Amino acid sequence: MCNTCGCNVTAGNRHLLFQQPQKKTVTAISVLSNLLKHNDQQAQLNRAKLDAHGILAINLMSSPGSGKTALLEATIQRLKDKFRIAVIEGDLETENDAERIRAQGVPAYQITTGTACHLDAHLTQHALEHLNLSEIDLLFIENVGNLVCPASFDLGHHRNVTLLSVTEGDDKPAKYPVMFRAADLMLITKTDLLPYLDDFSPAKAERCQRALASDVPIFALSSRSGEGLATWLQWLENEVSQHKLRVQQNQTLQPRVQQDGHKSHRQPPEIRFRPV
Secondary structure, eight states: OHHHHOTTOOTTTGGGGGGSOTTSOOOHHHHHHHHHHHHHHHHHHHHHHHHHTTOEEEEEEOSTTSSHHHHHHHHHHHHTTTSOEEEEEEESSOSHHHHHHHTTTSOEEEEEOTTOSSOOHHHHHHHHTTSOGGGOSEEEEEOOSOSSGGGGOOOSOSEEEEEEETTSOTTHHHHOHHHHHTOSEEEEEOGGGGGGOTTOOHHHHHHHHHTTTOOOOEEEOOTTTOTTHHHHHHHHHHHHHHHHHHHHTTOOOOOOOOHHHHHHTTSOOOOOOOOO
C-alpha cells in the first residue's frame, strides 16, 4: 500500500513537495495530506474540463491480468461507430496497452508511472492535454493493475468499474473491500474459462459484494466469446446518455472515492528497524 511503498509521490505531483510553507513545521503527515488536498482540487478541475466537453469518464480498476484491455478492445469494436472513444492507459512501464488500443482506431495516451501503483489527478491532467477533447464522447481510464490504491484517488472521472476475473478468487470483494466498495459497476470477466475453473463461483462473488452493503449492478461477461457483452454495452450507452443530460443541467457526477483508503494515504511511510 502507498503508506509503506511511498507511491503517494508520482511524476504528476512531485513538484508539490517543494511548495510547503517555509515557516511551518513540515511533517510526513502534513506533506501527504497536502498531496491529497491538491489531488482532489486537480480532480475537480479535470472533471469540469470533461463536463465542459460533454465527456463521460470511466475509471477501470482491477488486479493485473483481469482483462481490462481486452474488455476495451471488445467494447471499442462494438461502439466506435456510435461514440467517439478515447483511452488513457496506466502502467508502470511500456506502451503495450496503448498500442493495442490504437490498433482499434481510437486515440490512446499511455501514462507510465514508474513505481506508483495507481494514477492520480495530476497524471490524468497531463494525459488530457494530449487528447482532443472536442472529439470525445466516452473516455476510459485504465488504471494501474492493483486492488488497493486506485480506489482512493479521484482522477476527475465520473464512474468506477471494477473487474473481477474468474481466474481470481471469488472472495476478492471480501478481501479487498475498499476497492469493491468504490465500484459503481462490478464486472465478472473471462467467463469463457468457467468450465475449466470449478473453484470460482459467480454466486459467491456476488454474495461477497452484497455483504459490503453494495447494491451496484453485477454483470458477467467474456471479452473473447462476446457472452454478456450486450448488457455491458447497454449500460455504457445509458450512462453516456444520462451524463449528457446532467451536463445540460449544469450537474456532474462524483466517483465513489473511498475515504477509508484516503485516510491510509495520509499516514507517513512505515519505518522498520533491522536488529543489529
